[in-house]
Amino acid sequence: MDDESFRKILQFFSLSWPGYRKVRKAVKKRLARHMLDCGCRKVGDYLLLLQEDPEATKKTRNLLTVSISRFFRDRRLWEVMGDCLIPKLLREVDGNCQRPLRVWSAGCSCGEEVYSLRILWDQVRKRSSAMPPLEVWATDANQGVLDRARMGAYPRSSVKGLPSLLLQEYFVPNSKGFIISDALKDGIHWMKHDFITELPPGITFDLIFLRNNLLTYYGQTLKAAVFPRILEALRPGGFLIIGGSEQIPGEQVPLRCCPKCECIFEKGFRPETDGTCNV
Known part of the structure; x- marks a missing residue:
């Protein structure tokens, strides 16, 4: 061709x-x-x-779907999430640990991103006194990749660079690679959903992953139509995470970029801030 x-x-x-x-x-x-x-x-x-x-x-x-990924892709992003972003979200729900922290992985592909978040959440939990439940809506338009994600079986290439301690704690080796621990599957709602043609799940989210999908592979007209719809599903003060080489479409978008990681954006402007994300 x-x-x-x-x-x-x-x-x-x-x-x-x-x-x-x-x-x-x-x-x-x-x-x-x-x-x-x-x-x-x-x-x-x-x-x-x-x-x-x-x-x-x-x-x-x-x-046409590109599902190449690996665990903890863009290591700097996950470091900032563990050190700053998740602790900030926990401070905001302090005293209300019954309300779950709600996350949407839009275009979750084979699930490496979703399980990376679950691993990170478990690591933060070990050094925190109290943690709310974590609820993740993992959606993709491709049923095949959703089935693979739900199964949690990955080739060795997907865990390349992962510390051996994490491999030992959260994965079970098999002849073809590794299988994710069953404990990490709790609180994940796998759902076939096309964010191009469908409205977001009817939930307000604290955190949305929109990485290496809409903002990379779709044309400007479609991005301009779909992106605001996805952003509406994020609560004020919530966080949007995009890919390392992606850009937010449009200029009048109520998002502040995190100075510690250009992949992270906080929704909403406050008069007392200078437009910079306070993570």
């Missing part, structure tokens, strides 16, 4: 050509194979099929 054909498929799904820069070769190979399986030799025929066949469209959308 040549680049021009790939561009046309991305445009059909309102996806971003620059966003696929690092994964272009692998995704093009998957799409070319699917085109042949569908009996399409030309991209024009393939696009006509996608207009008429919902199942082919669904399959293609899944093939």
